[in-house]
Amino acid sequence: MKVIMLVSTKFPNTLLLLSSLLIISIGLSVGAIVPTYLYHNCTNVTTYTPNSIYQINLRNLLSSLSSNASSESHNTSAGESSSSPVYGSFLCRGDVNTTACRDCVTFAVKDVVKRCPVQKETMIWYDECQLRYSNHSFFGTVYERPRVSLLNTANITDQNRFNRLVNETTKAAAAEAAKGLPGDKKFATKDENFNGFQRLYTLVQCTPDLNASGCSTCLTDAIGRLPICCSGKLGGRVLFPSCNVRYEVYPFYNQNASTPPPAASPQPPPPPGFTSSTKGKSNISARTIVAIVVPIVVAMLLFILGFCFITKRAKKKYTLAKDGDDITTPESLQFDLATIEAATNKFSAKLGEGGFGEVYKGKLPNGQEIAVKRLSKGSGQGTEEFKNEVVVLAKLQHRNLVRLLGFCLEGKETLLVYEFVPNKSLDYFLFDTDRQGELTWQLRYKIIGGIARGILYLHEDSQLRIIHRDLKASNILLDAEMNSKISDFGMARMFDVDQTRGNTNRIVGTYGYMSPEYAMHGQFSLKSDVYSFGVLVLEIISGKKNSSFYESDYAEDLLSYAWKLWKEGNPLKLLDPTVAQSYSENEVVRCINIGLLCVQEDPEDRPTMKTIVLMFNSYSITLAVPKQPAFYNRTDADMPSMGLKFDDSRSVGFPVSINEASISELYPR
Numbered sequence: 001m002k003v004i005m006l007v008s009t010k011f012p013n014t015l016l017l018l019s020s021l022l023i024i025s026i027g028l029s030v031g032a033i034v035p036t037y038l039y040h041n042c043t044n045v046t047t048y049t050p051n052s053i054y055q056i057n058l059r060n061l062l063s064s065l066s067s068n069a070s071s072e073s074h075n076t077s078a079g080e081s082s083s084s085p086v087y088g089s090f091l092c093r094g095d096v097n098t099t100a101c102r103d104c105v106t107f108a109v110k111d112v113v114k115r116c117p118v119q120k121e122t123m124i125w126y127d128e129c130q131l132r133y134s135n136h137s138f139f140g141t142v143y144e145r146p147r148v149s150l151l152n153t154a155n156i157t158d159q160n161r162f163n164r165l166v167n168e169t170t171k172a173a174a175a176e177a178a179k180g181l182p183g184d185k186k187f188a189t190k191d192e193n194f195n196g197f198q199r200l201y202t203l204v205q206c207t208p209d210l211n212a213s214g215c216s217t218c219l220t221d222a223i224g225r226l227p228i229c230c231s232g233k234l235g236g237r238v239l240f241p242s243c244n245v246r247y248e249v250y251p252f253y254n255q256n257a258s259t260p261p262p263a264a265s266p267q268p269p270p271p272p273g274f275t276s277s278t279k280g281k282s283n284i285s286a287r288t289i290v291a292i293v294v295p296i297v298v299a300m301l302l303f304i305l306g307f308c309f310i311t312k313r314a315k316k317k318y319t320l321a322k323d324g325d326d327i328t329t330p331e332s333l334q335f336d337l338a339t340i341e342a343a344t345n346k347f348s349a350k351l352g353e354g355g356f357g358e359v360y361k362g363k364l365p366n367g368q369e370i371a372v373k374r375l376s377k378g379s380g381q382g383t384e385e386f387k388n389e390v391v392v393l394a395k396l397q398h399r400n401l402v403r404l405l406g407f408c409l410e411g412k413e414t415l416l417v418y419e420f421v422p423n424k425s426l427d428y429f430l431f432d433t434d435r436q437g438e439l440t441w442q443l444r445y446k447i448i449g450g451i452a453r454g455i456l457y458l459h460e461d462s463q464l465r466i467i468h469r470d471l472k473a474s475n476i477l478l479d480a481e482m483n484s485k486i487s488d489f490g491m492a493r494m495f496d497v498d499q500t501r502g503n504t505n506r507i508v509g510t511y512g513y514m515s516p517e518y519a520m521h522g523q524f525s526l527k528s529d530v531y532s533f534g535v536l537v538l539e540i541i542s543g544k545k546n547s548s549f550y551e552s553d554y555a556e557d558l559l560s561y562a563w564k565l566w567k568e569g570n571p572l573k574l575l576d577p578t579v580a581q582s583y584s585e586n587e588v589v590r591c592i593n594i595g596l597l598c599v600q601e602d603p604e605d606r607p608t609m610k611t612i613v614l615m616f617n618s619y620s621i622t623l624a625v626p627k628q629p630a631f632y633n634r635t636d637a638d639m640p641s642m643g644l645k646f647d648d649s650r651s652v653g654f655p656v657s658i659n660e661a662s663i664s665e666l667y668p669r
Contacts, residue, residue: 035104036127038239041146042116046135054084054120054135061088061133062109069105070098072185073208075139086120088133091207094187095254096128104129125239132241140182142214143241144221149229151236156249158195159232165192165200166226166247173204174219174245178212186215189253198249206243218243333394335417337410339364344372361420369420370405374413390416393489396462400454402477402487421485423478426540430473436543436576441583443482444540448591449616450484451476455533456609458486459526464494467524471532472513473539493524512546512557516601516630527603530612531630534598538562541591543576559599559629566596566626590615596626 048054057079065088068074075089090108092101108124108131116122120135123146132138156162169190177188186206194200204222206215222238222245230236237246246252341347343362351359357375364370393404408415426447429435439447451471458466468475468489475488515531517523535546538558546558565573571592572585594615600606605627607615615621 035107035129037111038125038127038150039148040112040115040122040124041148042119043121046120047118048084048120050118052084053079053082054086057082057084057086058113058133061086062113064088065090065131066106066109069102072101075209077137084135086133086135087137087139088131089139089207089209090129090131091205092129093127093203093253094185094205095189095203097254100128105131123241125244130239130241130244138241140209140211140214141242142210142218144218146241147222147225148239149225149236150239151230152234152248154234155232156234162194162200163227163231165194166202167223168192169200169202170204170223170226170245170247171220173202174216174223177204177206178216178219180212182211183208186210189255191251191255194249199251200247200249201251201253202245202247203253204243204245207241210242215243219245333390333404333406335406335408335415337408337413337415340372340408340415340417343370347372347374369422371418371420373416373418375416396458396466396489398454398457398462399483400450400485401457402485418487421477421487422480423482425474425487426476426478426484427473429478430540430543431545433578436578439540439543439576439579441575441579441588444579445587445591446482447476447478447484448537448540449613451486451533451536452609452613452616454484454486455529456613458492459529459609465526467493467526468529468532469493469524470510470513471529471536472510473536473545476536515603517603525603526608527606530598530606530609531603533609533612534595534606534629535559537591537595537598538574541576541588541595542574543578562592562596563626563629566592586619590619590623593623593626596629597624599629600627601630 048058061076061078064076064078065074068076069090072094073089073091075087077085077087079085090105092104096104104126108126108129112122112124112131112133115124121133123132124130125148169192173188173190176190177186180186186208187204189201189203191199191201204219206218210218218240222240222243225238226236226245226247229238235246235248237244340362343364344360345362347358347360349361351361351371353359357373360372360374362370362372387407387409390404390407394406397403402421403419405417405419407417429439455468455471458468466489468486468491470488470491471486475486477485477487479485511519513532513535515524515528518528518531535558539546542558542562544558548558562571562574565571571589574592575583575588594607594612598606598612607624615623
């Protein structure tokens with residue numbers, strides 16, 4: 001729209017004012033768009049080496065995506081004829097213009113390699129676009145992981161009615177977006193009145209490579225997650241690789257681009273005698289023009305400034321959530337060194353020392369007690385890799401896991417900040433003859449159940465499958481109510497949700513807790529943690545370390561001791577004699593049975609953690625009869641023949657026991 005203003009040169013000050021206001025308002029409304037970063041996911045399971053064929057193909061692919069950024073979406077591949085193909089795509093939000101789309105994609109192809117420098121599979125979201133690449137083709141297939149939820153922390157008033165309106169409106173938009181064939185623009189918006197003061201605005205979108213059924217399925221599942229993350233909130237969104245859903249109580253999208261413009265009505269003919277010529281003097285005085293134009297310009301300027309302020313304020317209220325757990329960016333987790341030094345009184349209150357550094361107690365200005373792990377200097381881990389790993393650990397929020405609160409990277413200091421767990425570690429009580437009696441059977445049963453739930457979360461319910469690889473009594477911390485919390489993730493391995501096993505020639509963990517296939521051949525899986533859990537169960541029941549039977553006449557280790565008592569029909573003899581008579585024989589025998597099932601030599605004979613938790617929660621489940629558990633020959637002469645290596649990597653870990661360092665070792669303690 002062109003606006004022509006006739007201003008007399010008799011009013012130079014007014015002309016200057018008007019010109020300035022117009023320049024400011026135009027600059028605000030058409031300034032360059034900077035993409036708003038939302039979240040990214042780098043899969044650490046598959047990585048490439050610098051200057052490899054995959055990296056060359058990736059550069060070509062990103063260049064192709066950038067050169068096609070004038071379109072709304074683009075799928076492409078590079079190096080399909082090579083041994084390391086790469087597939088990629090971008091998708092711009094359906095209402096953004098060509099310039100904004102191009103700016104977002106151009107920025108994304110540079111930003112993504114900084115955030116995910118060596119990962120073969122990457123997904124990154126911005127407010128205006130998303131970008132994805134992988135070493136396998138994903139075109140035409142619905143992908144719902146990784147998934148991210150964002151919510152506005154402010155609550156709506158009439159939540160039930162608002163939630164119903166969100167559900168109805170997003171479903172209506174989804175039905176409209178899913179129409180059409182692959183390649184069609186699968187994007188729709190809807191807005192509905194909520195009350196006299198607020199409207200609900202919704203937006204849904206699928207990647208164009210999906211067919212109608214795939215798009216409908218994806219959006220239905222995304223909409224189904226809105227009540228989980230964002231019930232009763234002023235705004236929320238769910239991001240899947242293949243689709244996304246968002247709602248707000250303000251118009252966050254370009255409504256003109258989202259809905260077709262109304263048909264232009266024919267203009268009535270001009271009245272007789274009317275002329276459009278601008279020749280001659282105007283009948284409207286300059287003063288009148290100024291009086292009309294100035295308030296309009298000022299009002300427009302104030303509206304633009306107010307809208308920008310409200311939008312920014314709304315964005316700042318957003319919290320990231322994933323599968324019901326908080327998700328954070330590295331920036332939001334970062335502490336400054338001065339805060340940590342003040343909290344720990346310059347690292348004066350030492351709690352203990354672990355395999356990756358010393359642990360100190362501290363208190364934040366808000367009164368929260370923390371444990372600070374000061375990682376050993378000279379770690380080979382890069383800054384970005386470290387930050388990414390911290391973000392992954394921060395997502396692991398479960399009542400039976402020690403919670404990571406943040407980190408600090410300043411100068412030569414690398415610090416991790418955790419919640420403080422007051423009752424130290426399980427081994428502090430379990431293997432001390434003066435404190436064993438404090439662990440009643442009820443407490444031991446509660447601790448076993450908590451450990452099982454924590455491992456189940458790692459294996460099944462977190463964003464990635466996580467194998468701890470160093471489960472032992474010293475890595476189980478106890479809070480004020482003696483709830484068990486799994487700690488020390490320095491040796492953990494992260495898998496994709498569909499990955500279950502791996503191999504390594506760098507054996508980590510504590511000998512005696514390691515499964516035989518892992519200790520002897522470097523083969524680890526979810527069942528490796530199950531084996532370690534079984535050893536822990538038998539230690540908690542007996543109050544004895546697995547290694548305490550070394551060179552004993554009756555049995556060479558705790559597993560063989562428990563097995564002999566089981567075969568002789570005397571399983572209750574395994575129970576720690578310091579446990580008072582207030583225990584359930586059925587519970588003890590059932591726990592011993594489960595413990596023996598967990599330490600079977602063949603991983604296939606071991607139950608999953610999901611089954612184990614069901615065994616503890618339901619006595620209607622009949623337990624299998626255990627076979628002879630795995631045994632080792634621990635002679636010194638045999639140990640070097642295994643050809644194992646210490647893992648000297650410096651990974652991120654939770655705080656460890658005060659009494660025992662968590663280091664890689666091949667010999668029993």
